[in-house]
Amino acid sequence: MKTRNKIACSAERLGLLDPQMIQSVADGNAFHIGRQYLTENRVRIVDADDAQISSAVIGNSGLYEQTIRLRDGHLISKCSCTLPEEPMCRHCIAVLLEYHRLATPRDTQKSKAAKAAPALPNPERSREPNAPSRQPSAPDITLSDIMLFIEWLGPTMQAIEQGTEIPESPSLGSGDLSTWMTTIKTLESRRREHEKLLAHLQAEMRDREAYLGRLSQQLQASIAETKSAQAMSQSLRREVAGHKETLRQLTELTNKVIRSEGEIRSATRELLTNATHLDTLTTSFQELCTLLKSTAKPSLPKPSSD
Ligand SMILES: [Zn+2]
Structure with missing residues (x-):
């Protein structure tokens, strides 16, 4: 989505809009950033006249294009x-400030006194009657600027290739060349940021891989432990089964012993009974013997005494 804004404006030419007037209608923060963009040479005016400006601004997240028109008492600004x-937006503010800077005659710009009192509205100083109205940035490019730019470009490209610091940029009068230099520097600094980010991400990835390695080692150790625990549990189960078998045999043996004990007792009882019978029989036999002796005595012949 693009932003498009319309503001009532009494100025007859875009060049009459001075910084103070722009500041009076703009958002404070946006104006501050727009002015900063201007000092950082981020504005490039592609085409301009008193009623319309086409431009591009290097913003913080890319290049944005603007169209600013003055029509029927309204200032219409569009930005990508x-x-x-x-x-x-800050980009349109930066463009209007840049246009005002370019439209202001050089003798006024050079005067420190005029710069020291920017609050004074002075629409009359804005443009010479016969000043060129189209492409105000074009006359700024001089051969010496181009030579300086090319001189700077060589070591800069080398520095970019080798990843070293970009050399200090020469101060140029041309807005366009300065914009290009700023663009190159911005791109290079962004590339460096991305490289840093990449290195950081790679380091993080290595950390995570190491962590994963440690985790898998722990997992393997746990698996080995589980296996040995399973083996131990199996051998315990076997032992328990052996003990159960022993217990069963022991119980059987005990039952046998109990049965044998009963048998022994009944045998003993029988023996005792037999012994009593034997006693009785012995007594009877003795009695019989005594009786037999007593009956046999009188019939015996008297032993001779001669
Ligand atoms: Zn914008």
């Missing part, structure tokens, strides 16, 4: 960004 800043 999605910022909710009202009534104008």
Whole structure:
């Protein structure tokens, strides 16, 4: 989604919009950032006249394109960004500030006194009557700037290839060349950030792999432990089964002993009974003997005394 805003504006030409007027309608934070973009040379005006500006701004997350129009007493600004800043985004503010800077005659810009009092509205100084109105940035490019830029570009490309620090950029009068240098620097710093992020992610991945390795080692150790515990439990089960068998045999033996004891007791009882019978028989026999002796005595011949 693109932002499109419409503000009532009494200025007759875009060049008459000075920083103070822009600040008076803009959001404070957006104006502050827009001015910062201007000082960082992030604005590139593609085409401009008193009624319309086409431009591009290097934002924090990419390049955004703007169209700003002055029509029927309204300032209509469009930007390819999605910022909710009202009534104008930071990019459009930066473009208007840049356009005002370029539209202001150089002698006014050079005067420190004029810069020191920016609060004074002075629409008359904004443009010479015969100043070129289209592509205000074009006349800024000088051959010496181009030479400086090319001189800077060589070691810069080398530095990018080798991953070393980009050399200090020369100060150029041309807005376009400065914008290109800023773009190159921004891209390079972003690439470095991404490299750092990548290195960080790789380190994190290595950490996680090591952690995973430790976990799998622990798992293997646990599996081995479980296996040995299973083997132990099996041998215990076998032992318990052996003990049960022994117990069963012992119980059988005990029963046998109990049975034998009963048999022994009854045999003993029988023996005792037999012994009593024998006693009785012996007594009877003795009595019989005594009786036999007494009956036999008188019939015996008297032993001779001669
Ligand atoms: Zn914008």
